[in-house]
Amino acid sequence: AQKITQTQPGMFVQEKEAVTLDCTYDTSDQSYGLFWYKQPSSGEMIFLIYQGSYDEQNATEGRYSLNFQKARKSANLVISASQLGDSAMYFCAMREGPETSYDKVIFGPGTSLSVIP
Amino acid sequence: DAGVIQSPRHEVTEMGQEVTLRCKPISGHDYLFWYRQTMMRGLELLIYFNNNVPIDDSGMPEDRFSAKMPNASFSTLKIQPSEPRDSAVYFCASSPHLATNEKLFFGSGTQLSVL
Numbered sequence: 001a002q003k004i005t006q007t008q009p010g011m012f013v014q015e016k017e018a019v020t021l022d023c024t025y026d027t028s029d030q031s032y033g034l035f036w037y038k039q040p041s042s043g044e045m046i047f048l049i050y051q052g053s054y055d056e057q058n059a060t061e062g063r064y065s066l067n068f069q070k071a072r073k074s075a076n077l078v079i080s081a082s083q084l085g086d087s088a089m090y091f092c093a094m095r096e097g098p099e100t101s102y103d104k105v106i107f108g109p110g111t112s113l114s115v116i117p
Numbered sequence: 118d119a120g121v122i123q124s125p126r127h128e129v130t131e132m133g134q135e136v137t138l139r140c141k142p143i144s145g146h147d148y149l150f151w152y153r154q155t156m157m158r159g160l161e162l163l164i165y166f167n168n169n170v171p172i173d174d175s176g177m178p179e180d181r182f183s184a185k186m187p188n189a190s191f192s193t194l195k196i197q198p199s200e201p202r203d204s205a206v207y208f209c210a211s212s213p214h215l216a217t218n219e220k221l222f223f224g225s226g227t228q229l230s231v232l
Binding site: 007035037043044045047093104 | 150151152159160162165173187206208210216218219220221222225226228
């Protein structure tokens, strides 16, 4: 069963606008970590932001923030003030807790974001 | 720190040939992961090591694939014989410890093309 769902294969956003990339996950663990990675056309995987399941506040890193809704099992990435350099693939990932197998990191299928000038 | 280092960056080979991909993790990281990325299947975990010991190789597609980690600073992923369907980007990643908040540090990947 797929544990990470990203329902938006492709997204477009106007430069300087905000955009939300969706991510839902499935786990029976109480303790887990959620990550977002960016993969530009050059291919490298760039870590963006982390949210722990017990964190009470939504994570923020510069223009990136994570809209974490634990009860709904969603961890959406919000990019504010989009820039042309934000055009890339974005992957949501989860590292489950000790009740499952917290030495693996599972990735979603990704969302392709295109920023339009 | 130099980060995770993978070589080669690109590999083009003919069907039936042996291919060896190499990875040097970040010093002090206990965990090393091999992923394969394709358009159809996304990022798939092939195998991972803890302190040089293979822990889970359930993602390895078939017996043609093998991976080793002879020491803490070096790992190889070997495909023998290679097939066109093995064409993909292969990533190596490392992680310091076993904790839910530990992110993966990725190498630049090896783009493999099997003709």
